[in-house]
Amino acid sequence: NILSFYTHIFSAFFIASQAVAVFVIHLTKKKIRLGPYFVSLLVAGIICALWLPIFLQQQAYIASLGGFPTLEKLTISNLYLLFYPFYKFALMTDVSATLQHFPFIFLLFPLLSAVFLYGCFLLLNDRHLGSIYLLCLFFFPFLFLGLLGFLTPLYSFRYFSYLYPFYLLIMARGFFVIKNTSLRYGLLILTVAIWLSTILYYYTI
Numbered sequence: 001n002i003l004s005f006y007t008h009i010f011s012a013f014f015i016a017s018q019a020v021a022v023f024v025i026h027l028t029k030k031k032i033r034l035g036p037y038f039v040s041l042l043v044a045g046i047i048c049a050l051w052l053p054i055f056l057q058q059q060a061y062i063a064s065l066g067g068f069p070t071l072e073k074l075t076i077s078n079l080y081l082l083f084y085p086f087y088k089f090a091l092m093t094d095v096s097a098t099l100q101h102f103p104f105i106f107l108l109f110p111l112l113s114a115v116f117l118y119g120c121f122l123l124l125n126d127r128h129l130g131s132i133y134l135l136c137l138f139f140f141p142f143l144f145l146g147l148l149g150f151l152t153p154l155y156s157f158r159y160f161s162y163l164y165p166f167y168l169l170i171m172a173r174g175f176f177v178i179k180n181t182s183l184r185y186g187l188l189i190l191t192v193a194i195w196l197s198t199i200l201y202y203y204t205i
Contacts, residue, residue, distance in 0.1 A: 016144060021136030074149035081155060082146060086113065088157040089167045092198050101201060105194050111187065112171065119174030138166040 019038060072078060090112040091098060091105055098105060123131040141163060149155030178184035 016140070018137065020140055021133055073151070073153055074146065074155055082142075085142070085157045085160045086116075089164060090116075092195060093201070097201075102194075102197070105198075108191065108194055112191065115174040115178075115187070116167065116171045117174070118177075119170040119172070122173050122177060123170065134166060134169065138163055138170060 022038075072081065074081060087095070087109055090109045093102075093105075120135060123135055141160060145155050145159060175184060175188060178187070
């Protein structure tokens with residue numbers, strides 16, 4: 001069930017993101033042969049969409065449980081939830097677990113967020129097709145689920161976890177242009193050490 005769940009999420013949002021990204025790039029940057037590309041995405045989407053009944057069952061079950069703040073519908077009063085997946089990307093722990101066991105690592109969130117945003121800025125500034133494509137693939141799913149989140153409880157970190165490799169790539173772009181070597185590697189070592197500690201924590205509970 002877990003495999004089918006993530007397979008369907010991948011098809012529903014990531015494939016759609018690829019289609020939109022390629023179409024936007026086709027219009028603005030470089031002419032691309034859209035026919036073969038969209039046919040391959042359509043075939044992949046049809047195959048993966050066979051898991052749709054399981055996905056709908058799981059989504060309804062999770063939404064009925066309660067206790068998951070990021071599965072609430074988005075409203076003006078809880079727009080801060082838009083940033084929760086980025087918090088999870090940076091620290092990998094729930095807020096409650098962080099507050100209870102290692103509140104000091106909260107300091108890492110604004111640091112890594114700054115590095116990530118700097119990486120986004122550098123990729124945009126590159127004006128390279130691959131850089132723009134990477135950013136589109138990462139941010140379009142947030143746009144899609146952000147809009148759907150006002151209608152149904154879909155905006156949750158679990159729906160974005162497959163984007164984590166792209167988050168790391170973008171953050172790495174920001175990391176390795178920090179000119180101060182001591183600062184760059186100090187922050188990198190601190191990040192890896194905290195991530196390892198949180199992983200060990202989850203393996204011991």
